[in-house]
Amino acid sequence: xxxxxxxxxxxxxxxxxxxxxxxxxxxxxxxFAEQKNYVLVQEAAYEPFLWLQSTDDPHLSFVVVDPxxxxxxxxxxxxxxxxxxxxxxxxxxxxxxxxxxxxxxxxDITANLQGPLVINTEKCFGKQVVLLTDRYSTRHYxxxxxxxxxxxGFTAQQEEKAQQETSNDESSGE
Amino acid sequence: MLVLxxxxxxxxxxxxxxxVTIVDIRGDQIKIGVSAPRSxxxxxxxIYDAIHAENKAASQATASQVGKLADLLRQRANK
Numbered sequence: 001x002x003x004x005x006x007x008x009x010x011x012x013x014x015x016x017x018x019x020x021x022x023x024x025x026x027x028x029x030x031x032f033a034e035q036k037n038y039v040l041v042q043e044a045a046y047e048p049f050l051w052l053q054s055t056d057d058p059h060l061s062f063v064v065v066d067p068x069x070x071x072x073x074x075x076x077x078x079x080x081x082x083x084x085x086x087x088x089x090x091x092x093x094x095x096x097x098x099x100x101x102x103x104x105x106x107x108d109i110t111a112n113l114q115g116p117l118v119i120n121t122e123k124c125f126g127k128q129v130v131l132l133t134d135r136y137s138t139r140h141y142x143x144x145x146x147x148x149x150x151x152x153g154f155t156a157q158q159e160e161k162a163q164q165e166t167s168n169d170e171s172s173g174e
Numbered sequence: 175m176l177v178l179x180x181x182x183x184x185x186x187x188x189x190x191x192x193x194v195t196i197v198d199i200r201g202d203q204i205k206i207g208v209s210a211p212r213s214x215x216x217x218x219x220x221i222y223d224a225i226h227a228e229n230k231a232a233s234q235a236t237a238s239q240v241g242k243l244a245d246l247l248r249q250r251a252n253k
Contacts, residue, residue: 030222061235062233084212099229101231101232106239106242106246107246109243110228112232128229138221138225138227139224
C-alpha cells in the first residue's frame with residue numbers, strides 16, 4: 001500500500017500525493033532554503049510546462065520545463081562532488097529541469113540555464129545546481145531565436161565523465 | 175566585517191573544517207581556493223544573487239500566463 005499525503009495548495013487546491021512522488025531538495029532552492037519538499041504537477045493545459053509545487057508551503061510553486069524540448073544541445077556539467085552528493089550512479093537516474101520565468105508576453109519567457117534542477121529520480125531528491133560555466137545565462141529567452149548562436153547542450157555523458165575523475169578539486173580553471 | 179591581510183599561499187581557517195587559501199594574485203585578480211565540507215555551498219555572489227532573483231521571479235508566475243504560453247506553443251506546433 002502506498003502512503004498518500006494530502007496537501008493544500010493555493011494553485012491546485014487539495015492534492016493527494018503518493019509519498020514516493022515527493023521530491024526532496026535537502027538544501028531547498030536558492031533563496032528558498034526552508035521549503036524542501038516538492039511535487040511535480042502536470043496538467044494538459046500547461047504542457048510542456050510542469051509546476052514544481054512545494055508541499056511545505058501551499059503558496060509556493062515554480063514553473064519548470066525539460067530543457068530538451070527547447071534546447072536539445074543543453075548540457076549540464078556537474079562537479080564530481082555533486083554527482084556524489086546526488087548519489088547518481090548512472091545518467092539514467094538523473095532528470096534535469098530548468099526553472100522558467102513567465103511574463104505577460106508569452107514570448108518573453110526565460111529559462112534559468114545556469115541554475116538547473118538535477119533530480120535523482122531513483123531516490124527522489126535533488127538539488128539546484130549552479131553551473132560553473134559562463135556559457136549559460138540565468139535568463140535565456142527560449143522562444144526568441146536571435147540570441148547570437150545556440151548554446152551547447154546537456155547529455156549525461158558529462159556526468160559519467162565527471163564521475164570518473166577522482167579529483168575532488170572544485171577548481172573551475174578560470 | 176573581519177578584515178585580514180594575507181599573502182599568496184597563506185590560509186584562513188573558518189571554524190573546524192573550512193579553509194580559504196590565497197592561491198594566486200595577479201593584478202586586481204585573486205585566485206582563492208576554498209576547501210569545505212560537501213554540505214557547504216560555495217558560489218560566486220553575483221551568480222548566487224542572479225539565480226536567487228530568477229527563482230523569486232519564477233515563483234510569481236500565474237496560471238493564466240502559463241496557459242497563454244502553452245497555447246502559443248501549440249499554435250506554433252500546428253503551423
